[in-house]
Structure formats: C-alpha cells, structure tokens
Amino acid sequence: MTSLASAAAAEQGVRRRRSAGRAARWIVTRVAGAVFVLWAVATLIFFGIRLIPGDPAEAILGGPGSRATPEALAQARAEFGLDQPLLTQYLHELGRLATGDFGTSYSLKVPVAHVILDGLGSTLLLTVLSLAVAWLLAIGLALWATRGGRIAATVSTVLEIVAAAVPNFWLGTILILVFSVGFGWLPAISTPGIPGLVLPVLTLAIPLAGFLGQLMRESVLNALDAPFTVSARARGESETGVRLIHALRHAALPAISLSGWAFGSLISGAVVVETVFARPGLGRTLLNAVLIRDIPVVIGVVMVVALVYIVVTIATDLADRLADPRLRAQSSSGGGS
Structure with missing residues (x-):
C-alpha cells in the first residue's frame, strides 16, 4: 500500500514538473x-x-x-x-x-512618452468599446439568422457581407450625414461624453461585426447538429438554452481566436475614424507625425501599438484555452505547447 502511494506521489510530481516545463x-x-x-x-x-x-x-x-x-x-x-x-x-x-526611451518630438519639443500617454487612453477606449459592440452585433446576427428562418438567414447574410465590405471612412461619412446632419441626434465631431462616442464606435464596430457574424453563423449552424447539442436536447433543455449555453459557446471559439487580429484591425482603423470625427488619440497623432516627418513620434506610437497588440494576442490565446476544454486537455496531456 505504501509503495502504491509512493508511486502515485512520484507520478504526480513528474506531472507537475512536466506542466511547469x-x-x-x-x-x-x-x-x-x-x-x-x-x-x-x-x-x-x-x-x-x-x-x-x-x-x-x-x-x-x-x-x-x-x-x-x-x-x-x-x-x-x-x-x-x-x-x-x-x-x-x-x-x-x-x-x-x-531602454524604453522614445526620445523627444521634433515638432512638439516634448518627450514622446508624454505625447503617447495623452492619446493612448482615448484610442484604447474607442477600440475596446468598438470590439464589444462588434461582438454584440455579431452574436445578435448569428442567433437571428439561425432562429428566424430562411428570410432571416438571407437578410442577415446580406447585412454581414455589406457590413464587412464597407470602408470606415465611407461609413463614418454616411453616419454623420444621417444622424448628425439629417436627424441632428448626435454630434458630427467627437465630443466628451457618451454621445460623442456613438458614431466613432459604430464606424469601427459595424465592419468588424459583419466579419465576425459570418464566422459565428456558420459555427452556430454546425454546433446545432453536433452530438453535445443533441445530448442537451435529450436532457430536456429548451431550444433557447441549447443555443445560448452550448451552441453559442462553441461558435464563439473561432471568433475568440481572431479577437487579437480584430483588435489590431480596430487600432489601425482608428487612424481613419479619429481623423473623420476630429477625435484626439494615437491615430490622429500618428497621421500628423507622418505628414510632418516627426520620426520619434511615429516610431514611438507604432511601437506602443505593436506592444498593445502583442499583449491582446497573448490574452486572446489564454482566453481561447479557458473557453475550449479541448485545448486545456491537450496542454495538460503534453500534446500542445
């Protein structure tokens, strides 16, 4: 009995060392x-x-x-x-x-780190909100397309394709003409507060939502016919529960894997959106620095954006492992890095 316990303890120690490695x-x-x-x-x-x-x-x-x-x-x-x-x-x-020294701005005569800090918060707020809204729109389209019948599937498909193909600058201009000039509901120039964020966020979120919606819709359809959803129905779960708890979680996995890329796409799109809506941020700072060849500012902004993208990509990788039990099992068994 003692030898069996010792062997089990030794095996557990080996597994811990392998996991740590x-x-x-x-x-x-x-x-x-x-x-x-x-x-x-x-x-x-x-x-x-x-x-x-x-x-x-x-x-x-x-x-x-x-x-x-x-x-x-x-x-x-x-x-x-x-x-x-x-x-x-x-x-x-x-x-x-x-050494973390970005130098001094040629044109502003201040440390580049100060220039970056002044615009970083505004750009991150814009991109994070846009990513969240894009996810909500994509989930809504995917659920409606798979639950609303053939007409809903056709309409959602058209909306997703059009949304994914629309350029940010064109969409931003149309939103200004409709909601600012036409109805007068929202400011055409980004102002402090929630109203000033609505149009810039929608301009970034809608194209991304079209892409994510296409991806999630196909995944939901595949998940609805998978064995785990059949088992859930057999246990007496409602169709809504099957879609929200099982199918949607499975469908979100490919989109989660692409969230790092999506975040980087939003940051690059912020250059256009911040210019269209005269919104302060790293996008406008980068564009102005390129136009006047302010090399330290250009390098500093691009490096910080690249660092943020790397951090988000690693966080996405971790979230993917947490959301997908197969990746955790693969990692624990030594099948993946």
Whole structure:
C-alpha cells in the first residue's frame, strides 16, 4: 500500500514538473516572439519613414514652411544625429528603444512618452468599446439568422457581407450625414461624453461585426447538429438554452481566436475614424507625425501599438484555452505547447 502511494506521489510530481516545463516553454516562446515582433516593427518603421520625401530637420525647425536657413538645418541635423550614417542612427535608435526611451518630438519639443500617454487612453477606449459592440452585433446576427428562418438567414447574410465590405471612412461619412446632419441626434465631431462616442464606435464596430457574424453563423449552424447539442436536447433543455449555453459557446471559439487580429484591425482603423470625427488619440497623432516627418513620434506610437497588440494576442490565446476544454486537455496531456 505504501509503495502504491509512493508511486502515485512520484507520478504526480513528474506531472507537475512536466506542466511547469510546458508553461515555462510557452512563456519563453511568447516573450521571444514579442521581442522579435518589436524589433521587426522598429526596423521597418525606421527605414520606411525615411523613404517619405522631405527632410526631418525641417520638422525640427517648424515644418517645410519655416524657411529655415541651410545653417540652421545643418545645426538641427547635428543636434539630433541626423548627419550620422543611417546604420549608426538605426543602432542608436534601437539602443534607446531597448531602454524604453522614445526620445523627444521634433515638432512638439516634448518627450514622446508624454505625447503617447495623452492619446493612448482615448484610442484604447474607442477600440475596446468598438470590439464589444462588434461582438454584440455579431452574436445578435448569428442567433437571428439561425432562429428566424430562411428570410432571416438571407437578410442577415446580406447585412454581414455589406457590413464587412464597407470602408470606415465611407461609413463614418454616411453616419454623420444621417444622424448628425439629417436627424441632428448626435454630434458630427467627437465630443466628451457618451454621445460623442456613438458614431466613432459604430464606424469601427459595424465592419468588424459583419466579419465576425459570418464566422459565428456558420459555427452556430454546425454546433446545432453536433452530438453535445443533441445530448442537451435529450436532457430536456429548451431550444433557447441549447443555443445560448452550448451552441453559442462553441461558435464563439473561432471568433475568440481572431479577437487579437480584430483588435489590431480596430487600432489601425482608428487612424481613419479619429481623423473623420476630429477625435484626439494615437491615430490622429500618428497621421500628423507622418505628414510632418516627426520620426520619434511615429516610431514611438507604432511601437506602443505593436506592444498593445502583442499583449491582446497573448490574452486572446489564454482566453481561447479557458473557453475550449479541448485545448486545456491537450496542454495538460503534453500534446500542445
């Protein structure tokens, strides 16, 4: 009896060590991947922004209209290291980024970190609300399409296709014309408070909802014929309970897996939406910085957006494992990382 208990304890210890080893490998893999992505983003944006016509020294001295003298331009290049070889500038930039130093804005003459903090909260609020609204719209469309009969399925399919294909700038313009100019219900320019968020959030959420709705509708239809839903009906659960508890949970798994990509798509769409609705945020900050070649601001904003995307992707991976028992079983049995 004692030997059996000892063997069981030893087996349990081996399983714990294996589980800890898999968790450590998962963490190391994610951290290494994050470092690589950040390095690749920094490299691409550093060399990419220098392909844009114009002199960064002009941004330092107030932009192309400043009519700076050649001597002033040369002094600005020397002060910010722009007269050094491009490879030297690149290595210096990587060194600063590795320490979390984004430098000083050429045009605003303030630390880039302050510029980012001023717009980060507004952009994150816009994207998080848009993602939540997109999920609600997608769930509503999927349930209506699978419960409302052939007409509902046809109408929802058309709505999903149209919504997924609509560009953000066009949708934002139409929403302004209808709800601001036509009915006068909502402000055309984003203002503080809930009314100023409605149109920007809908502009970002509707196209994403169309894509997620298509994905979830097919998954719900497949789940309704799966063995676990048949068993649920056999146990006496109502059709509503089967759809909401079993089928919808199964259908949400593919959409959860794509939520990281969706969040990144929303952040990129925020550049257009914040411009259309004159809303302060990282999107408008990035666009203005690119136009005037404010290199430190461009690199800083893109790096922070990339970091947020990485964090959201990892969180999505964890949520996917929590929502799907098969992934947890696979991980615990050693079948996945």
